[in-house]
């Protein structure tokens with residue numbers, strides 16, 4: 287089976303053609319980050335308009351590069367949740383129109399499940415077996431889940447305030463490093479010493495779950511209360527601030543992940559989302575993989591970690607095979623789905 291995938295949930299317009307055995311025949315991503323840079327973040331209204339302009343050329347290019355004739359496409363898959371409503375509506379409306387014009391069925395997928403599925407595409411030669419734990423970290427989401435089947439995620443924990451990437455972007459704006467902030471802080475941190483500041487480890491509070499995270503306290507500590515956490519034997523440089531922030535931001539993720547591995551006994555781990563490109567997180571995960579021969583860690587290449595349509599097409603192929611297509615009256619949803627088991631996560 288061959289599927290055309292479309293992704294437009296945030297600020298990337300992407301299309302891809304992927305087969306059900308995970309071969310990526312084409313992948314085109316048009317990023318809007320330059321457009322949003324002047325606002326230090328994604329402006330929803332601006333994002334929707336850019337999707338409207340980009341979607342047709344991006345889909346055409348993906349179809350052309352895949353060298354698949356249109357009648358070789360079995361389904362069109364599109365992200366319809368969660369994300370920015372206006373952005374989602376552009377991709378979903380386009381996919382519906384394409385489906386109506388071609389008679390090729392439509393299948394909608396969840397963006398978080400698609401991020402989790404990217405690990406299956408990345409491990410195609412030796413597919414990562416289910417269940418696996420997956421850390422999904424970007425500018426819009428921070429989630430630790432157990433991936434049980436292509437469309438089934440058991441959410442273990444999420445951020446209770448800011449997303450991890452959002453904290454990177456805000457600290458970057460404070461340090462005047464531009465947008466997106468993650469890559470800039472990552473680069474600057476390489477020449478800093480994290481011991482210069484001991485930023486606090488936020489406790490999400492008694493009502494939060496065992497695996498929940500919080501980033502707003504860390505952001506506030508960096509921007510407004512640095513002096514309080516400064517170790518005076520080190521100079522107060524931007525490099526040192528970046529290194530100390532990054533050290534704390536990533537160690538929070540690794541702590542929750544290790545906790546979930548111990549609790550569930552699942553030794554398989556995957557990552558997704560823009561922050562999965564972070565050099566410290568990747569180093570920590572590579573180190574984790576070496577700790578025990580039973581551990582297996584899949585770090586998809588950055589293109590498959592960022593928002594992309596290959597993960598949507600790949601998951602769409604599995605979804606279509608399992609449950610067929612969706613009705614053309616299907617809508618969009620901005621909210622994260624209530625995945626099965628999400629209410630069952632262990633509580634503190």
Ligand code: KG4
Pocket residue numbers: 296423424425426427450451452454455466467468469472559560561562563564565591592593
């Ligand atoms: O997945 P993505 O492209 O878009 C969504 O937010 O859905 O992720 C973008 C986020 C931004 O917040 C960016 O600052 C962060 O990922 N990011 C990084 C790195 N590269 C991108 N954060 C930390 N370190 C990086 N190397």
Ligand code: ZN
Pocket residue numbers: 397401424559592593
């Ligand atoms: Zn995403």
